[in-house]
Amino acid sequence: MNAPDKAPANPEPHVMKTYGRLPMALSHGRGCWVWDTDGKKYLDGLAGIAVNTLGHAHPKLVPALQEQIGRLIHTSNYYAAPLQEKLAAKLCEISGLTNVFFCNSGLEANEGALKIARKYGHDKGIARPEIVVYEKAFHGRSIATLSATGNPKVQAGFEPLVEGFVRVPLNDIAALEKVGASNPNVVAVFLEVIQGEGGINPAKIDYLQQVRRLCDERGWLLMLDEVQCGIGRTGKWFAHQWAGIRPDVMPLAKGLGSGVPVGAIVCGPKAATVLGAGNHGTTFGGNPLAMRAGIETLTIIEEDKLLDNAANVGAALRSGLLAELQGVDGLVEVRGQGLMIGIELDRPCGELLGRAADAGLMISVTADRVIRLVPPLILSVPEAQQIVAILAPLIKNFLASTPKP
Numbered sequence: 001m002n003a004p005d006k007a008p009a010n011p012e013p014h015v016m017k018t019y020g021r022l023p024m025a026l027s028h029g030r031g032c033w034v035w036d037t038d039g040k041k042y043l044d045g046l047a048g049i050a051v052n053t054l055g056h057a058h059p060k061l062v063p064a065l066q067e068q069i070g071r072l073i074h075t076s077n078y079y080a081a082p083l084q085e086k087l088a089a090k091l092c093e094i095s096g097l098t099n100v101f102f103c104n105s106g107l108e109a110n111e112g113a114l115k116i117a118r119k120y121g122h123d124k125g126i127a128r129p130e131i132v133v134y135e136k137a138f139h140g141r142s143i144a145t146l147s148a149t150g151n152p153k154v155q156a157g158f159e160p161l162v163e164g165f166v167r168v169p170l171n172d173i174a175a176l177e178k179v180g181a182s183n184p185n186v187v188a189v190f191l192e193v194i195q196g197e198g199g200i201n202p203a204k205i206d207y208l209q210q211v212r213r214l215c216d217e218r219g220w221l222l223m224l225d226e227v228q229c230g231i232g233r234t235g236k237w238f239a240h241q242w243a244g245i246r247p248d249v250m251p252l253a254k255g256l257g258s259g260v261p262v263g264a265i266v267c268g269p270k271a272a273t274v275l276g277a278g279n280h281g282t283t284f285g286g287n288p289l290a291m292r293a294g295i296e297t298l299t300i301i302e303e304d305k306l307l308d309n310a311a312n313v314g315a316a317l318r319s320g321l322l323a324e325l326q327g328v329d330g331l332v333e334v335r336g337q338g339l340m341i342g343i344e345l346d347r348p349c350g351e352l353l354g355r356a357a358d359a360g361l362m363i364s365v366t367a368d369r370v371i372r373l374v375p376p377l378i379l380s381v382p383e384a385q386q387i388v389a390i391l392a393p394l395i396k397n398f399l400a401s402t403p404k405p
């Protein structure tokens with residue numbers, strides 16, 4: 001036994017230390033609630049970082065996945081894939097796009113999107129295609145997607161970065177027009193409709209419409225990373241639909257499988273045939289288990305009217321937070337849409353992650369100073385009120401007890 005004053009033994013000596021973890025280990029969940037191995041209960045304001053769309057142990061999802069596991073998990077892409085076709089058809093129906101490639105994660109969907117943009121350029125005779133990307137963007141941690149990411153902390157130590165990116169600030173159409181006027185190698189514009197890791201920064205509706213127009217005028221692909229903000233999170237299937245536009249390429253992942261890893265690149269006519277046989281592939285992509293998770297997730301979102309729920313409960317959550325926090329010294333802004341909410345403070349607040357967990361709430365802190373709430377889309381109004389009741393006092397106490405920057 002350890003002496004009481006001794007630090008506990010490292011519980012994970014063999015797992016690489018790439019994450020700063022809180023000590024509690026989670027054991028099981030139901031709905032928007034999760035329990036740890038000591039029996040302590042947490043309200044889930046994080047949903048596995050915008051992944052557990054249907055919460056935990058959803059009564060319709062669990063039997064469907066159990067049935068699928070008993071039938072077929074994986075087969076390879078050597079054979080016809082009816083479940084891929086079924087999920088692809090549904091994604092095309094709800095997006096207005098035409099074709100889908102399935103993969104396993106967000107970075108993989110984005111990596112594929114970058115390949116589409118480059119090949120689209122080569123097919124037009126542009127030998128060194130360039131892609132416009134954004135300050136504060138996050139697209140993943142592969143070498144290409146971290147190069148597209150606009151965060152030096154994510155890039156540090158992994159240079160040389162992949163070339164062929166031009167960076168602009170978000171919501172500044174003049175900056176994008178300037179790139180268009182001066183750089184004939186540009187082939188695509190690649191952005192998150194709401195930047196997630198960058199601090200819940202929404203692209204403005206008129207900006208998105210202007211970017212769509214510019215892409216059409218210049219023959220560029222509009223590639224919208226909906227990995228975090230897609231699949232109903234903002235109250236529409238995809239966040240760009242609030243602007244009444246359609247992208248040419250839309251990478252998805254996170255919420256699509258409600259916890260089962262699945263990614264997708266959804267393309268419209270301008271991009272759908274750029275990749276042909278032999279240009280791209282992945283062993284696990286589109287496997288029957290992941291496809292069934294995607295099909296059931298989208299079906300349950302529709303049957304249970306979770307788009308409306310995300311919009312309504314999200315509005316209640318935001319107004320509840322504002323009612324408690326507006327005017328508090330140190331609050332910069334509460335922003336976001338639907339169940340994707342950021343609360344920006346004027347100082348770094350990473351320690352709130354642990355304080356919230358102690359108080360029975362799961363959240364995240366991103367971009368140093370932004371508390372992020374991305375709960376399951378099944379969250380109820382009383383649960384949203386519970387989030388406010390736990391979080392608002394924590395924020396107020398933190399601001400009152402931490403020196404101003």
Ligand code: PLP
Pocket residue numbers: 105106107108110138139140141192196197225226227228229253254
């Ligand atoms: N794109 C966006 C907008 C994301 O938020 C993330 C992850 O946070 C990714 C891509 C990368 O996804 P993954 O972690 O599944 O590789």
